[in-house]
Amino acid sequence: MSLDSYKYAGLDFNAPLSDGRASELIAALQPLHGVQVKDFGCGWAELLLRILGSESTASGCGIDSDAALIERGRANASALGLGSRVQFTVGDASSPDCAAPADVAISIGASHAWGGTAQALDAICARTKPGG
Numbered sequence: 005m006s007l008d009s010y011k012y013a014g015l016d017f018n019a020p021l022s023d024g025r026a027s028e029l030i031a032a033l034q035p036l037h038g039v040q041v042k043d044f045g046c047g048w049a050e051l052l053l054r055i056l057g058s059e060s061t062a063s064g065c066g067i068d069s070d071a072a073l074i075e076r077g078r079a080n081a082s083a084l085g086l087g088s089r090v091q092f093t094v095g096d097a098s099s100p101d102c103a104a105p106a107d108v109a110i111s112i113g114a115s116h117a118w119g120g121t122a123q124a125l126d127a128i129c130a131r132t133k134p135g136g
Contacts, residue, residue: 018047019112039107044097045114049077
């Protein structure tokens with residue numbers, strides 16, 4: 005096994021995010037009944053999967069440029085019984101393929117995909133449904 009296989013192995017999130025803060029964020033998103041969640045720069049989509057795990061009618065999609073992290077996300081989704089409610093794409097978060105609006109859009113640590121924080125906020129806002 006290569007050293008890359010162990011990349012981020014001991015981390016819950018590929019971001020400076022604690023379990024407690026993740027729970028607070030998910031609680032702040034309620035109600036999530038029937039929502040579509042997009043995670044731009046999802047890594048292995050830990051936050052996305054926790055959101056979907058909190059509401060059985062929510063679905064989601066995650067996109068990240070790192071194929072190994074996407075595979076980890078798919079495996080985690082399957083292990084959690086969420087595989088039928090989440091789709092993963094290997095690609096650029098700023099891609100027009102990801103432009104269809106979602107009810108909830110999240111992106112932690114991926115503002116560089118759009119060139120910076122202000123541009124990321126504009127792009128993510130455009131990818132969020134009104135009221136989302």
